[in-house]
Amino acid sequence: MSDYLLEMRGITKSFSGVKALDGIDLRVRPGECVGLCGENGAGKSTMMKVLSAVHPYGSWGGTILWNGQELRCTTIKESEEAGIVIIHQELMLIPQLSVAENIFLGREPRTFGGMIDFDAMYVEAARLLSGLRMGHINPVQPVSNYAGGEQQLIEIAKALSKNAKLLILDEPTSSLTKSETAILLRLVKDLKSRGTACVYISHKLEEIEEIADSVTVIRDGRFVGDAPMADLTTSDIIRMMVGREMNNLFPREEHPIGEIVFEAIGITCLDPENRLRKRVDDVSFSLRKGEILGIAGLVGAGRTELVSALFGAYRGTHSGEVKIDGKLVKIRNPREAVRHGLCMVPEDRKAHGIVPGLGVGYNITLSVLDDFTKAGLIDEAQEFATIGDAIKRLRIKTASPLLPISNLSGGNQQKAVISKMLEPKPRVLILDEPTRGVDVGAKYEIYKLMFSLVREGMSIIMVSSELPEVLGISDRVLVIGEGELRGDFINDDTLTQERVLTAAITPLKRAA
Secondary structure: OOOOOEEEEEEEEEEOOEEEEEEEEEEEOOOOEEEEEOOOOOOHHHHHHHHOOOOOOOOOEEEEEEOOEEOOOOOHHHHHHHOEEEEOOOOOOOOOOEHHHHHOOOOOOEOOOOOEOHHHHHHHHHHHHHHOOOOOOOOOOEHHHOOHHHHHHHHHHHHHOOOOOEEEEEOOOOOOOHHHHHHHHHHHHHHHHOOOEEEEEOOOHHHHHHHOOEEEEEEOOEEEEEEEHHHOOHHHHHHHHHOOOOOOOOOOOOOOOOOEEEEEEEEEEEOOOOOOOEEEEEEEEEEEOOOEEEEEOOOOOOHHHHHHHHOOOOOOOEEEEEEEOOEEEOOOOHHHHHHOOEEEEOOOHHHHOOOOOOEHHHHHHHHHHHHHEEOOEEOHHHHHHHHHHHHHHOOOOOOOOOOEHHHOOHHHHHHHHHHHHHOOOOOEEEEEOOOOOOOHHHHHHHHHHHHHHHHOOOEEEEEOOOHHHHHHHOOEEEEEEOOEEEEEEEOOOOOOHHHHHHHHHOOOOOOO
């Protein structure tokens, strides 16, 4: 009898002749949490799709053993019946349906007459949620009534209702707050104590350290190694992931800062659903040539609303003025913003940054198609030369420029979106959560690119929820709290995370 619940041996997988996996191994014991680490594009998600039969048996090479017996699943249903359940980074819930209906979707309890037994479904859902210490979630309420963190927990309840013996969590905290993350990690620990095994994929190495019993690292589709978490440090994992030492995660570089090039004056944004509520309240600031301006604040503070309004992309009513080089400019939509030299990489790249079915290269050139158009026709040779330069500059990993961008890893999609917004050669670049869902190696490359851009004279506004990132990269930091500008700090040796957080939670004193 094997000591392992799961063994993946020598797994290979190719797409259009390009190897995505080249001899990968993974072993998981019952009740063990294995942290699966690797850079974007390393093959982590592909590996889990092989395991969960998204890529069915016969489309890949190697062997999968489950409880010592070879596993040959050809459908997701078969893998789930075996006890392997994957929770994807993007939630797979239907917002309009109730919590219980989502948990038992396609497996609803039935009456003798074949009708859905809603009473039994609600009772069973409540029992399941209570057992997972989620009794505060009402199974009768629509999923849309709950925040992202609670929806992630509902996904886990749904998985466990399928009698999961192995739970695969793919970047489960990428859009969660710290408090929501703490709840999820506690739940994973509870599951381990009950004998449920987990494969935990995350770029947040502090989570891997807290939750994983062992770590498996892959790089460029190849197995690098595995070891008990107790024998590893964060530096060890990073070195295995990127193949080199990274002594400084924030590679600050000296760069000149010049005159004021951009001013936001009295920016106010009303909530689209409640016009009596201000999401941004009379915020003003300036930005200098070659400056990196970080914007910090708690989730829901109004940071994304502020930069969306500047870019002409805020979907609600907003007001205020924008000056570029001291001159008032009207920005009513993103096209006008780009024309004035202002570009933005949005927070949600899947919803607002990419066209999923379109090729990587075509996504990159979307912002400058007019540059290649002559007499109504696109000069493809010129366009592909630009695409090739962009892919090379940002080291975007893709088998072909024509490959649909949805086939790329999250980090490489992010690089493509950044590349798209660099093509118009903006004077001011807004980066809203530029490293969310991006591995440590790709983060380093993005930081290096940012410093390269400001040395060339570009100015950058960066919104980030990660305070170490804000302090590690920015020249100056704005702090937003409840829509108000609560701090404007030079990022010198006196600026600490505690000082930024204090400003974020301390309301302004208004004149009577």
